[in-house]
Amino acid sequence: MTAVDTAWLRMDRPNNLMMICGVMTLRERIELDRLTATIEKRFLCFDRFRQRPVEVDGVMYWETDRAFDITRHVVRAALPGKAGHKQLQTLVSRLESTPLDPARPLWQFRLVEDFDGGSALITRIHHCYADGIALTRVVLSMTDATRRRSPANAAPPPKPGHGAHHDLWSPAGLSGAVGLALKAGARIVDKGVEIWRDPATAVALARQGAALAGGVARLARLEQD
Secondary structure (H helix, E strand, O other): OOHHHHHHHHOOEOOEOOEEEEEEEEOOOOOHHHHHHHHHHHOOOOHHHHEEEEEEOOEEEEEEOOOOOHHHOEEEOOOOOOOOHHHHHHHHHHHHOOOOOOOOOOEEEEEEEEEOOEEEEEEEEEOOOOOHHHHHHHHHHOOEOOOOOOEOOOOOOOOOOOOOOOOOOOHHHHHHHHHHHHHHHHHHHHOHHHHHHOHHHHHHHHHHHHHHHHHHHHHHHOOOO
């Protein structure tokens, strides 16, 4: 595995999983069999999604899952009660804090076949496979440009796991981190008057600052990756 992909794995925390979670709502209903066939043809054409990360003597490798079973990765999900937006949000919130099975490739699609007159699709993919931009292109490559199911007229997506990430320590990555810090500082200034009226706000901001500092400290202690 590349150093960047390995870093995403090492940054996993029980309360902050390095997992990309997306939700698509569809105006019309789709069936699980059709979704599974589409994923098998247009998603699994990338060999990386048949692989899982494994560690050997402290080094991470991609290993093909010889017992790969697509039915474990493309499953139905049912919403309770009114099966509305609130119930969907509750399910997504629970899934965002539920780790993917490390014994299998780290991705899963959950289909809510009946949602708001159509369907909803919840996608979970670990960040070590690719960044959000690359995965968006992968998802777009799975769609059709028209109802005739012709291939989408889009450039082929980059192969996940090969140059799909931005380097955390590149100028772009650093500028993003600095921007986040400046934004947090500006927020504290803007909240100055409110803090005096609401001590709870001061406590919340302090916790955010401590969490950010703790995350940076953990990164500094990591190995070279």
